[in-house]
Amino acid sequence: MTQANILEIDDIHVSFDTPDGMVEAVRGVSMSIARGETVAVVGESGSGKSQVMVAAMGLLASNGHATGAARYHGENLIGKSKRQLNRIRGKHVTMIFQEPMTSLDPLYTIERQISEPLMVHGGLSRRAASARTLELLELVQIPRAKERLKAYPHELSGGQRQRVMIAMALANNPDLLIADEPTTALDVTIQAEILGLLAELQEKLGMAILFITHDLGIVEAFANRVYVMRAGQVVEHGTAAQIFSAPREEYTRMLLAAEPEGRKAPVDDSAETILSAEDVGITFGGNRNWWGKASPGVAAVKGVSLSLRTGETLGIVGESGSGKSTLGRCLLQLLPGEGRVVFMGDDISGLDRAQMRPYRKTLQMVFQDPYGSLSPRMTVGEIITEGLLVHAPSISAKERDARAKQALTEVELDPSVRNRFPHEFSGGQRQRIAIARALVLHPTLIVLDEPTSALDRSVQKSIIALLRDLQARYGMSYIFISHDLSVVQALSDRVMVMKDGDVVEAGPTAQIFDAPQTDYTRRLMRAAFDLRSVLAERARA
Incomplete structure (x- = not known):
């Protein structure tokens, strides 16, 4: 263990039991991060970059298995009990998850969700925790922060929910912040504000930040070092300057070049x-209270x-x-x-x-939060064909299955995955499943709400080409x-x-x-x- 390193990942392997057999998501990954350093882990959707840190935090799904070591100040976290991990998680090491709507409890107010770790790990009184919560909401620039204290997650926009997650992660001034796509749901101006805020806090607290992202613009602007992952392995690593100016691997060069390009063909005037x-x-809002006084909403x-x-x-x-x-x-x-x-x-x-x-x-819609809109109790095949059961009940089960295969192929997912469940996929893969569910009915109009926000640039490029092609075809x-x-x-x-x-x-x-x-x-x-x-x-x- 190098003295300056806060966290060292050593030969981590992660696998999942699925109906199709064992799937190896991470294969022998090693990396490190030092105090005050910003390290980025990049790669295409499904490359295993999130699973490395989920395994290190002891947060794998029930069908997941991890081997290897994740040493926090020399203490291996792999294999520790939940009680042992809770001494570290939430106080010394915190994580911002990719999908805030599924990470926030729908039954708790924003104030309660942020106050709880402050009282548990920080020993604050309820009043002090409430005051600190307001301070944190203002820090991450939630509009009308005082009013939002009593709000529930569904009453906030996607970007506001993401900022609440960032506030929760920063609450106890951690040594290490693991940020899994922390700016995915944020607009560009707020991205700059949040990244600037994290940089300020990092300098003030000596905090290390590990960024898991597909946004290479953020990586170039913000990271000291970069690990590039593909198919569960690290294929290249180095300083950000080295990776962006002289990448060694063809895969890294492909990632850097994968920007949306071209323009859509114009619509006929007729x-x-x-x-x-x-x-x-x-x-x-705008409801009347107990005394009959109306709020403006x-x-x-x-x-x-x-x-x-x-x-x-x-x-x-x-x-x-x-x-x-x-x-x-x-x-x-x-x-x-x-x-x-x-x-x-x-x-x-x-x-x-x-x-x-x-x-x-x-009339179909692809929602911003794919995990929240996909039933955890249904397989991917059942999710995609559910609309066909309702709107095309006369077609056979064989035809429905064929349509599901076609839809998955169109969004560049292997049709064999249709027997798996949503939690077995990365955020970007779940987004493609949500797009496939909308496309399978060949609708006249689709409202696409941030359909590419969780996708890496290479997949964004192919999804844009797909959407253009389907638009021209249908x-x-x-x-x-x-x-x-x-x-x-x-x-x-x-x-x-x-x-x-x-x-x-x-x-x-x-x-x-x-x-x-x-x-x-x-x-x-x-x-x-x-x-x-x-x-x-x-x-x-």
Whole structure:
């Protein structure tokens, strides 16, 4: 054990028992991280990068097995009991998980979830823990932090939930923060703020940070050293400067070159409008209290109007909490709202669940949090074919299975995985399963809410090509909600920019990207395409 190292991973192997036999996810990985250092672990979805640290923390699924050593200050964590691990987890070593909605307890308020580790590990009183919780929420820039203390996870946006997870991880000033895709659900401006915040805290506390990510822009701007993983093994490691300027392996060069490219073919001027929305608004809260006093509520979407034609893609961008995901759900009548929504000539505004059922085959959605939207009790094959059982009951079981195989192949997953369960996949693989579930019905319109946020660049590139191909083949239309502006640019015909529930700018993709009209849009563009300079500027400030 090197004196300066906080954590040393030595020859870790991780395997899982599955219906198809033993699957080896990690094969002899070794790595280390020293105090005050930032180390990044990168690789494609399913490369095993998350499983290394999950095994080190003793958090493997029940069908997982780990061998080797994970030494925290010389003490091997592999094989320790939950009680022994809890002396270290949450206080000295903390972890931010990739999917915050599944890591936060839906029955506990945000205040209770952050306060609990402060009281258990920090010995704080309830009042002191509450005060520290508010301080942490403000630190990670949760809007209206005091109001959010009593909120539940489902009342926050994806980016806000991710910031709550970061606040929880930082609560006890850990020696080592393991961050598994910590900025996946964050928009580009908040990414820069959070990364800058982590850098400040790292310098102040001497904290080490281990980043597990597919975002190479973040790695280049933030990491000291990099480990590149493929198929459960480390194929290359070195300083960030070495990896980005002179990568030795062809695989690393492929990762660095895998940026979304090209532009979508324009829609024919004669294409009909399939969806239109007029003055759509959504307000949360506003209920009367015990004494009959009405609270004003929070206006998440404020009078938005839009239209969408056959074969067209509308990109919706904006910071976390801007209302873009809420708008997408309202358009599909998954949330109640005001205004008028017309789909294929039918007014679907305010239709209840039963009335909307005939439209669900042609109106599909890919949700931001794939793990939360995939049933843990169903196999992947059952998840993908569930919609066929409802909307195409006449087809045979053999045909359903064939359609499931085709859908999995289209999203670049081996069809043989259809007998496994969601927890046996990486975050990026679960995202592809969610896309396959929507595609299997060949819908007219898909609302894609951050569909590529959990995917590495190489898979993003292939998914964009797939979505373009399916759109051209079947004439599908997309509403593409994302904070990843390079993906939006590659896939969209038009772009709508949202802020605080309002549309601040809208127009053809080229116009929005090449000549943005508002300061807000210009700030988004700069943060998206020049993260390194934004971080450097923040550090100087």
